[in-house]
Amino acid sequence: MSKGLTKRSEDYSAWYNELVEKADLAQHSAVKGCMVIKPYGYAIWEKMQRALDDMFKATGHVNAYFPLFVPKSFLEKEEEHAEGFAKECAVVTHYRLKGNPDGKGLVVDPAAKLSEELIIRPTSETVIWNTYKGWIQSYRDLPLLINQWCNVVRWEMRTRIFLRTAEFLWQEGHTAHSTEQEAVEETERMLGVYADFAEQWMAVPVVKGTKTPNERFAGAEDTLCIEGLMQDGKALQCGTSHFLGQNFARSFDVKFVNKEGQLEYAWATSWGVSTRLMGALIMAHSDDNGLVLPPKLAPIQVVIVPIYRDEQGLAAISERVAPIVEALKAKGISVKYDNDDKFKPGYKFAEYELKGVPVRLGLGMRDLENGTVEVARRDTLTKESTSLDGIVDFVANLLDEIQANIFQKALKFREENTFEVDTWEEFKEQIEKGGFVSAHWDGTGETEEKIKELTKATIRCIPFDSIEEEGKCVYSGEKSGKRVLFAKAY
């Protein structure tokens, strides 16, 4: 328990909050509900961004930037969308301050009132589709495959760093297509990209599925999602991909001439992941000693700590370490040699454990003599001594092994915590204990609402791989054709 982190088993929520702070990931800011993402946390986010951006570009998308401000009238145009976001809008009403005529400080200048209020974007469908109107005339202009990295604001009353904050960072893809089928395929393709990213980079196994109508994005015809399971048995939605049909094209009058020469509304998708993924990353893998980071997203993949008594000893170790550092860097591995004299090795070990550095090499005088090095793995907390010769390849392989192991561990946890239940009693009991609960549902919003009211569980998704089978709704006893996935969720 380095730095006195609360144990997960004692208070999972306190453990999370403490870890976010002590591992230097982020902190609350002076503005209620907004966070400061600290350099170490931001370095992880940058790695996520780079990987996702490469995947977006590999699937034909380009980046662009649209304004922060949404005129109120834009938000009003798509009715469901407006309803969905109205309650969490930060509203700009004035564009100037002036000296306080009654004394010190500044006041809002009443003469500088905007004729129309501007909303800080909670999401950019409206601004973007208003722009697309000018970009889309013919089927030749389609598809438009555009992504934006930016900040958005949704005024939340109960906030939690990374998981639910008033301002957060995200990417939002907005695509326009000439056919419904192409848009549906895009929606699925991008969910696939998200699932690949979650599993291959974050090492978080996810269930791919469809949201129920109640849980859809405001303005979507269909919302697909990936759902992860955290160590406390709660689900976390990691990303969503929406098929928007022609809703926004209709609201913003975006028509194109199709191959047959007829005017038609364009078909849309939108998809996004956010800094919420940071929360998923932390909660899926970390332990009572601190962060556990998958090597692919670790800002520092390997740290080398010298263990010495005097300057001469340090010099000898440093000399031996230098070519190893170079060789690791040449392999694209990010490595830090921590020869800071202000702290003892034991302090450093705890610090890097807390920060989730996947591999730690400890090198002392005896190691130098024997040609050995102590290798510590963050994921298993095991140590072994190995030969200094060939340490570079050893580390490279070990990083791959750790990446795979973290994923396998999370997958095993999810498998052990996914339960099929068939009775209401079982259901209530299991939901209370936690985990994914696979159960039959009668397909009605009323039953969904009732279950939520009684157990706080929501339908996370209708999994793509859910098998067609006859069953009875766990709550109402009505007929059901397939199981859906319930859980309490973040």
Added chain:
Amino acid sequence: MSKGLTKRSEDYSAWYNELVEKADLAQHSAVKGCMVIKPYGYAIWEKMQRALDDMFKATGHVNAYFPLFVPKSFLEKEEEHAEGFAKECAVVTHYRLKGNPDGKGLVVDPAAKLSEELIIRPTSETVIWNTYKGWIQSYRDLPLLINQWCNVVRWEMRTRIFLRTAEFLWQEGHTAHSTEQEAVEETERMLGVYADFAEQWMAVPVVKGTKTPNERFAGAEDTLCIEGLMQDGKALQCGTSHFLGQNFARSFDVKFVNKEGQLEYAWATSWGVSTRLMGALIMAHSDDNGLVLPPKLAPIQVVIVPIYRDEQGLAAISERVAPIVEALKAKGISVKYDNDDKFKPGYKFAEYELKGVPVRLGLGMRDLENGTVEVARRDTLTKESTSLDGIVDFVANLLDEIQANIFQKALKFREENTFEVDTWEEFKEQIEKGGFVSAHWDGTGETEEKIKELTKATIRCIPFDSIEEEGKCVYSGEKSGKRVLFAKAY
């Protein structure tokens, strides 16, 4: 004059606006003063970001993220800073909309009024120094070398895409140091980074210098800047680096224990460049045919256009081109093979000229027979035929040559348009004609203001390389120790 671009000599301003639009760089949005950065423009900005970010990291800086919102009371804390920004603040006063009780649409919910107004950050010194208070206790915590990439809002009445917009994208570095000297050195180091970026990547020669007190950043002790000269003879400030002294540390009470065990206020710098650089890039190099991009920032560095009569011809060309494309990519050169059948070669040529692609390769049937290829340079608009063998190295060298040539051309232009003048008559005449005007100034704000009033010229900077010499102020006739650089500016 592809696509009927206005000539620079006819109307430079119209040329700029048309070019920004027709080359698909950006456009005005529905929100007054805000721009949409289109994919092609954003791809250039991404290249700028990547290069700058690498330079920041190479000089020891890390990225982080701070909130979009500045509480009004924060802005008030540093008096000069508050005065400087109060007039252009977008103010958030409410956090919720609700259905219009009188009819359709949404209205601001008066019950959701913020107890304290929030300003959209015009710059983040106040938010960041309020945070640094918690991060800095001892000299061991210093220096803090942090950068942020984000959007900022300064409400401008007269806007111009990239050059002056209400919302813009930028990076802002905010560093904290234990000594004045270290902060001064940081201020100079980052100006150096900006100058290197401008000259080596943007191919825009810049004058490094110090701003006069009148032109300083609100809250700074000293503002350093780089100034470029555009083709119309107007100057454009490309980046600034501020030595903030202990002003913000004092306003936000950021003290540290120094090596001697005494409490001291931390020393600060801040520095930024923005999407304004896009304006500089466009105006420094482009011509009446369209954009001219330095290869290092061109999203597409080489385009290959096949010239063919039939499908068989296209197939033969495509086969010959494929390994060339691969070989160019392997060298890290971004290349596009445009085999789109919808457009004729002549149309494509004009399009890529407009978009500033540095090198165009044209390959026809006769070229295939002769083993030749036509190489067109965007910077000189010259063409030559060369051997297909060795084309990859030829192109790689040519890109370097173009990068150097664009810079040399801009440097020559600046040299030919920098004038030393010693009388008021000469001064007025030259300022009217345009260019950098190097003249003596008596060092008073009054004279500076008067000259601005009479000629619209401002002191762009006191160049670092200005020679100590006795002279008389061009306006007042008072004593002056060195020349300063005047110009009309964007």
